[in-house]
């Protein structure tokens with residue numbers, strides 16, 4: 001199946017739109033187009049940034065939380081089955097029961113060779129659906145509930161079915177380090193790729209082009225990689241160390257994987273320093289990756305001090321959007337980030 005067919009664009013686009021907030025929709029739509037392009041053009045093994053099935057995982061399972069078209073289609077088919085068995089007062093439900101089934105139980109019908117494509121799909125998954133149906137009779141009237149994967153009897157909804165039918169993977173400890181209320185979508189996306197080691201760093205590129213000699217454009221000392229860029233490289237380390245000096249928790253390691261691991265164990269609260277730790281990490285990864293690409297593709301260079309100032313200014317601006325309750329932690333944050341507190345807001349000095 002080609003992923004740029006009209007069917008995918010229309011259905012997946014609507015579902016993605018529903019899944020994410022309007023605030024970030026413009027950016028996420030751009031991201032979706034990039035992901036589709038990656039999906040359609042990456043035929044060579046190893047070149048795709050992240051496998052589509054992993055992109056479609058929920059965020060707490062390491063994905064981007066997009067809905068898999070296959071799983072969502074199955075959910076919509078279940079909705080049709082529900083209309084036949086539990087909502088046969090709808091026009092379509094009545095028509096199927098009277099004209100198509102002719103009083104035969106839907107569960108007893110087997111697909112026939114000349115059945116339509118859609119009807120065969122309904123019949124093909126009926127056994128998978130049947131175990132989720134709970135029927136209770138009272139005075140000759142049947143009422144139906146959905147039995148979720150945990151055995152709870154709940155009201156039927158497409159969201160509930162999708163949660164029960166989608167592929168579930170183990171939760172990842174680091175999802176809260178990337179995705180939190182104040183996250184910046186473009187920075188979170190780059191950090192997500194970095195954590196998965198799926199940025200196109202030179203060590204990956206060298207696998208496709210083994211004869212090309214590559215060296216880090218930030219320090220010119222060795223081939224770049226996720227570990228080198230974040231933050232073994234002397235340029236990156238300078239940026240990282242400078243920004244870490246603006247955090248009260250200075251013990252964050254100088255290696256991205258270890259820093260993420262440490263922050264994963266940190267409480268994921270709305271405490272100002274919990275937010276700043278994660279914002280600073282995402283901003284450092286984003287700006288260093290941007291600087292690396294500017295040098296490669298635009299031949300534009302910024303010093304480590306200039307880049308650090310840009311990250312500092314970015315975090316400062318982000319803090320201006322916060323609504324805070326004055327506390328010693330908030331007052332200290334204002335002081336360290338050269339802001340002052342005015343009521344429940346940070347303002348420039």
Ligand SMILES: [Zn+2]
Pocket residue numbers: 216217218219220221222224228233234235
């Ligand atoms: Zn370097």
